[in-house]
Amino acid sequence: MNHPRKVFLISLGCSKNLVDSESILGLLHDRGIRSAQTLEEADMVIINTCGFIQSAVEESIDTILEVSNKKKKGEIDYLFVVGCFVQRYGYKLSKEIPEVDGWLGTGELDKIPMLIQDHESPPLFFISRPTALADHTTSRIQTTPFYTAYLRIAEGCSHRCSYCIIPALRGPFRSRTLESLAIEAKRLIDHGVKEINIIAQDTTMYGRDLKSHPTLITLLENLLLIKGLDWIRIFYCHPVGVSDQLLSLLGSEEALCPYIDIPFQHVNPMILRSMGRDVQKEDPRILIEKIRSLKRDISIRTTLMVGFPGETDEIFDELHEFVSTASFDHMGAFIFSPEKGTPAARMQDIPDKKVAKKRLDNLMKLQRRISKEKNRSLIGRTLPVLIEGVSEETDLLLSGRTAAMAPDVDARVLINKGEGIVGEFSMVRITEAYPYDLVGEIV
Template sequence: MSTVIGFISLGCPKNRVDTETMLGCLEGAGYTLTGDLAEAEIIVINTCGFITAAKEESIEAILEAARYKKTGRCRYLLVAGCLPQRYGRELLQEMPEIDGVMGTGAVPEIIAALDRMQADERVLAVHDPGYIDHAPAPRKLTTPGHTAYLKIAEGCDNCCSYCAIPAIRGPYRSRPMDVVLAEAQDLCARGVRELVVVAQETTRYGLDLYGRYALRELLQGLVALEDCRWIRLMYCYPTSFTDDLIELIASAEKICPYIDLPLQHINNRILKMMNRRGNKEVIVNLITKLRRSVPGLVLRTTFIAGFPGETEEEFAELLDFMERVKFERAGVFGFSPEEGTPAAALPGRLDEETIAARVDKAMRLQQGISLAYNRQQVGREVQVLVEGWDDEAKMYWGRTRADAPEIDGRVFFTSYDDVRAGDFVQVKILAAAEYDLSGVRTK
């Protein structure tokens, strides 16, 4: 009988792709996978270590999983991903419950790590985070079968002062275009209809491999896939956009008019302290060009409030920018000092109460913007990708081209007959809330 493995995956979509790759390797090697941790003989946790809250969540997940050594069938506990990449040796020293750690650069070594653990070796598989898929890797999807994340690159060269990603994930490394397209074709052959394109900086794709920005060329290859219906772009850096990329987004029906554009701030002094490329003028000009060029564009962004030394005037400038641009989707996060980053040593650290108040004020502003945008959708018919049935609402639910999986709102709707997850239907919007819409299926 094969060994039974349970998996916990934390963190961002890029981390989830690593999880799916490891699951594919395990299944291919004959391991049995289970969603019931009480039945697992080995538990693997793919952790996040990006910010303090994520590290705390990862530690709690490790401790919770370790309890199955007493209450379940678990004999070995392997901790993988970002947290071991930063603190692998410390984890082994301070948490005897852990039988092995594996960093972000060791994803292909999952089978070898488990073999070593089962030979009663305490595994430390943490080295330079240089791993990148140069061949289509086996993946067992953990998303609904109609949607998949497509990771086109790994690592980051930006070295923003608040961010530990370059230390965790290494320098920017594009995956070869033929490899990405082969994986996308395989995913679509398996029933995926929405490809969510991800990287630490999606718009930088190809610069390291081909000496030029090549995202447009890659997207053209994805558009040509017959079974692909939606292509969604996440994590686009504002200074890496090219005019021909914008033209393609505007003209290709399969590319959702949705751009995730993490900006972090708008004040030039704060942007410089963050070590962000570009400035307010560059950002405003890009947004103006995008709004003018792409019909029905939906913009998502993220901001950091309470960066060290941020004055009331600089925070007010951020609020004014949000009010003027009216991002359809936005998240605001409080500054978190990350060990080993330049921002953690900056003077002028704001107290937690001030940071929380600024986050709350910005998010209340965004809620009003989001509600106003959603109310504009009332009376319109929109295409919805069905996700399933909601028992509490007693309605089906799904997402529009304006909604990314897991982070954006939902469309709840009634239907005159049954629909299935993965179906595309037309829904007339009848009501709007801050984040969600509701309506009735028309066809």
């Protein structure tokens, strides 16, 4: 058998996983293995899986089975599966899907070249407690558009939310150093990146495990000193970690996107306690008020969970009321999924699936209304928009984002008049508003 030459990598799950995928591509590139743009032109496929909740597990299994069928038919030579799903289900996987040539858990991704070199021996399996931490010396091939990139500032999680399997899959929280992050940010900017998206399981925990105890504030202040960066966007802030100092920086620094992602999960104190979300410190409603009182308008993105054990109709009404008054700019919601190995999976009083689905629909319907109203209030305003290219739906429209819209997860501005350059900013006058997207023209 020949040595694999072209790899097609399928990255499932979140942006933190995508950074792992980019490191895998970097490691392979160092060994002369190039990326294929399509599965058809590849001789090797790597699937970087997600194992967060059942729907993600199912997606991982479906993808593995689909690609292993291609291997059976001889359409590809090698198939490797890595990441959270492998970490979660362990060695038994190799017996169940023999077409896979090798498996790696989340702490063993640097073994990928070895896995590939040894592909003719029986399938290899590496899994261990994740303690590794990629830094600026780790090879990485950016797969996001050239003007936007993720900066993963830490790995793992040391919270113990009762519904979440991530700490078991990703190991304890471990921060990268300020120096390493500054070097990587500078490198990204030198390569044309204009927007850096700060990610970690909880970005507000940054630095607590380091000797010198830097904080997210110190890190942001350092990044703000780097010339050439237009937008810094902060994701995944645990509500408990959002300090007044962080808010004051957010309220005053132009280069910090007026945007914050705070996955509140719920508002009811009993549910939050049962979720293990350390809520003694502050009521989510007070935090929202503080953000709304800042000098500039900040877009708030949140994630909420419905159908958690013990959520009665009254408790759901409280959540509904919270969404209505908080008036989130962007919101994602999902139904509680009892994950084996988590304390919440053993809890009683899980609301019926149909009830949970109805609650989810209810919440999303409310958010649609809020979002449309918010978008309407922007009609007539002229805003800087980062041009991303022609829209996915039609070549007749350009697509872009304002500072209040994050890549991948939020809505877009569709532009029906004027010319823009991909990766550059244009001033766009908003002319129409839809529940999620805006329409405008370049002025």
